[in-house]
Amino acid sequence: MQRVLLWTTILWVLGACAPSQTDSPRRFDLIVQNQCTGPNQTVFLYINGEFTATVRGSRLFPGLREGRYELRAEGTQPGQPGHLRFTRSLTLDKDTVWTLCP
Secondary structure (H helix, E strand, O other), X not given: OHHHHHHHHHHHHHHHHOOXXXXXXXXXXXXXXXXXXXXXXXXXXXXXXXXXXXXXXXEEEEEEEOEEEEEEEEEOOOXXXXXXXXXXXXXXXXXXXXXXXX
């Protein structure tokens, strides 16, 4: 009987320490919609200072953790007339669309 009680107690403690599904961070989608033309038709995208991808047209970045992000996009043809750099500070707490050259 004491062994059963001991094992029940151990399993209960382990279950209480295990992370629950509700503790997992919320995740959201970011869509970058690039409507630019010319030297900005394709842009390099940086998230929190790290190169992430190139974007031409629309691109989905699924499952980003809830939180604060620094976004930067710049045309892939630096030095060309009309070359642009876009920046945005974003608190991701819902699915979000960032439109360039609206």
